[in-house]
Amino acid sequence: MQEEVKSGATAVGKYHSHSIPLDMEDIERDWDKPIADAGIAAKASVIVRVGMLDLGAGTGSFRVREMMHRIAYPLDVHVRADVNLTDIQATCTDGKDRITEVVNLPTTGVNTERIWLLEHFADWFSVNLGTGSMYHRETKVSAGLMQHLDMRDASQVSADMAKRLREERHHARVVERAASSDAAVEDYEAALASHGPASGGGEVNETVIDALVKADGRGDTASEQAEQLDLPRGRRQVVDDKLAQPEHEITVRDVHKRLDMIERRKPLYSPALSGLASACACASFVFLLGGAPYDMIGAFVGAGLGQWLRRRLFAHHLNQFFVTFVCVAVAAFACVGTLRLIGLFNPVALQHDTAYIGAMLFVIPGFPLITGGLDMAKIDFPSGVQRVMYVLCIILMATLAGWMIASLVHLNPQGFESPNLNPWVNGALRALFAFIGVWGFSMMFNSPQRMCLVAATIGMITDTLRLELVDYGLAPEAGAFIGAMLAGLLASAWRSAVRHGMLPPHLGYPRICLTVPSIVIMVPGMYMYQAMFHLGQFETLLALDWAFRAFMVIICLPIGLAMARVITDKSWRYDV
Numbered sequence: 001m002q003e004e005v006k007s008g009a010t011a012v013g014k015y016h017s018h019s020i021p022l023d024m025e026d027i028e029r030d031w032d033k034p035i036a037d038a039g040i041a042a043k044a045s046v047i048v049r050v051g052m053l054d055l056g057a058g059t060g061s062f063r064v065r066e067m068m069h070r071i072a073y074p075l076d077v078h079v080r081a082d083v084n085l086t087d088i089q090a091t092c093t094d095g096k097d098r099i100t101e102v103v104n105l106p107t108t109g110v111n112t113e114r115i116w117l118l119e120h121f122a123d124w125f126s127v128n129l130g131t132g133s134m135y136h137r138e139t140k141v142s143a144g145l146m147q148h149l150d151m152r153d154a155s156q157v158s159a160d161m162a163k164r165l166r167e168e169r170h171h172a173r174v175v176e177r178a179a180s181s182d183a184a185v186e187d188y189e190a191a192l193a194s195h196g197p198a199s200g201g202g203e204v205n206e207t208v209i210d211a212l213v214k215a216d217g218r219g220d221t222a223s224e225q226a227e228q229l230d231l232p233r234g235r236r237q238v239v240d241d242k243l244a245q246p247e248h249e250i251t252v253r254d255v256h257k258r259l260d261m262i263e264r265r266k267p268l269y270s271p272a273l274s275g276l277a278s279a280c281a282c283a284s285f286v287f288l289l290g291g292a293p294y295d296m297i298g299a300f301v302g303a304g305l306g307q308w309l310r311r312r313l314f315a316h317h318l319n320q321f322f323v324t325f326v327c328v329a330v331a332a333f334a335c336v337g338t339l340r341l342i343g344l345f346n347p348v349a350l351q352h353d354t355a356y357i358g359a360m361l362f363v364i365p366g367f368p369l370i371t372g373g374l375d376m377a378k379i380d381f382p383s384g385v386q387r388v389m390y391v392l393c394i395i396l397m398a399t400l401a402g403w404m405i406a407s408l409v410h411l412n413p414q415g416f417e418s419p420n421l422n423p424w425v426n427g428a429l430r431a432l433f434a435f436i437g438v439w440g441f442s443m444m445f446n447s448p449q450r451m452c453l454v455a456a457t458i459g460m461i462t463d464t465l466r467l468e469l470v471d472y473g474l475a476p477e478a479g480a481f482i483g484a485m486l487a488g489l490l491a492s493a494w495r496s497a498v499r500h501g502m503l504p505p506h507l508g509y510p511r512i513c514l515t516v517p518s519i520v521i522m523v524p525g526m527y528m529y530q531a532m533f534h535l536g537q538f539e540t541l542l543a544l545d546w547a548f549r550a551f552m553v554i555i556c557l558p559i560g561l562a563m564a565r566v567i568t569d570k571s572w573r574y575d576v
Contacts, residue, residue, distance in 0.1 A: 022256065034249035036075065036129055040099050042252045043075045044092040048101040049259055051081065051088050054118055058110035059512055060371030061383035064088070070122045074129035085368070085386040107320055108390065110367045112447040112513040117154060117262050119510055120145045128250050137498070138505035140165055149261035152268075155448030158506035165505070267446055271311035274444055278362040279304030281440025284433035286358035288467065289526055292419050294342065295355040298335040302359025306331030307444065310363075321397045328360050328401040335359035336409055354413040357529050360402050365394045366520030367445070371512070373558020378572075399532030406533065413533065430467055434521065435460040442517040451509050454494065459518035462487045466522060476549075480522050481556040487518045488564025515561055524553045
């Protein structure tokens with residue numbers, strides 16, 4: 001009987017998997033074919049799997065759909081996809097055949113490193129199929145990353161690649177041209193004399209580009225020779241793209257092998273480090289809300305222990321709502337216990353009844369909250385509404401757990417009492433703790449350290465400005481809107497600077513990975529908890545007051561980001 005149960009469980013696990021069945025006959029027969037020559041089933045398996053990985057990393061439906069189109073375009077495949085919180089239904093056609101794939105994820109989460117790696121995968125994929133890069137200027141960085149996905153620190157790999165490219169270009173500028181360089185110039189001049197400039201804006205013929213590519217093998221970088229020969233920038237990019245291509249065409253096996261490595265990458269940070277990041281983030285959050293040192297100490301201990309436990313429980317694939325309830329309860333108990341212990345030596349610590357709210361803030365579902373609002377801004381209401389409902393469920397479980405703990409230990413949170421500090425000192429401390437807070441949340445989202453630092457810098461600027469404006473009388477809702485819009489503009493400016501060569505190429509991060517961590521610290525977690533606390537006390541009017549305050553701030557955050565995208569991105573500016 002036990003063997004029958006075991007075999008039944010195995011069958012359920014096999015046939016109810018969220019993974020795309022790659023062992024199907026129509027995919028396996030094309031396994032070692034070049035991806036461009038494969039059938040529609042093999043192509044669709046790649047397109048939909050990329051979308052699945054992006055969706056599982058926590059990004060919104062608009063970005064998942066864009067990523068799938070990026071992969072489909074060089075394959076000459078048209079894809080129509082419906083994307084929700086945990087599922088994708090995509091129909092792909094190449095003009096001859098049509099296939100529909102359906103993917104269902106068991107749960108949702110956040111992994112900004114995966115979002116970043118998938119961008120580089122899309123560039124590597126499109127360059128290999130001859131359509132050029134789409135996200136990053138330096139295609140060799142993307143190619144190098146895809147060759148070293150087995151390395152734990154992919155961010156350092158990209159930095160080493162960028163450094164090597166910079167050294168090669170510097171070397172090419174200072175080293176005197178040898179005979180090989182003279183041969184390259186002769187090839188260039190001969191090609192130009194034979195074929196002349198190509199039509200359309202004075203661009204040179206492909207033969208010139210081929211000559212430069214051949215010259216690259218003689219010892220000098222073709223991009224430097226192209227620059228010295230006044231080759232237009234657009235054609236220089238083609239030279240770099242050609243050099244980034246492998247010697248053989250990539251096969252279906254090659255593509256899925258790299259997607260396997262992206263999917264199976266272990267988290268960058270251990271549960272202990274993630275707990276430390278959570279502790280720093282929540283303690284900083286408490287200061288920005290007006291908390292005193294004792295409040296920060298309690299939040300530090302509670303949030304650190306809660307996040308450590310959450311990571312440990314998630315490793316066993318336990319239900320998210322159950323884990324949220326348990327971890328918030330543990331965090332609140334740890335915070336209260338810490339302050340009671342300190343109170344044995346200094347009774348002042350016993351007066352900080354609000355500190356445990358800060359210890360709960362590590363469960364704020366910032367990514368689905370912001371991406372849900374952005375989806376609705378793109379008129380994708382099914383996905384947006386699902387994300388918002390998921391956020392409400394997480395918040396309900398967290399606030400309910402906090403309210404129950406407060407009732408058990410007889411707490412009566414009245415809010416934080418801001419310490420009386422000099423305005424300049426207060427502003428400097430706000431900038432410092434905003435930086436630390438965003439850095440901590442970025443680590444919790446599995447961002448590489450360089451990405452964490454960029455997001456923290458943006459968050460430091462935007463959140464400090466928001467708080468200072470509110471101190472000068474601006475409504476908190478308007479402050480949230482201005483802070484979110486500025487975060488979006490700064491992230492777009494950073495990405496544009498990398499794209500145009502003003503910043504190193506390895507620092508080109510997805511906007512969503514910079515903007516969401518930088519504005520999560522603006523989410524009114526204390527407002528939401530106060531609403532639940534007063535609701536539990538049957539103080540309906542106060543509960544509604546706090547709930548509507550939270551609602552107004554929450555809706556202003558994605559609206560601010562959406563406005564920044566409309567200003568900087570043509571695909572958002574127009575309905576097409």
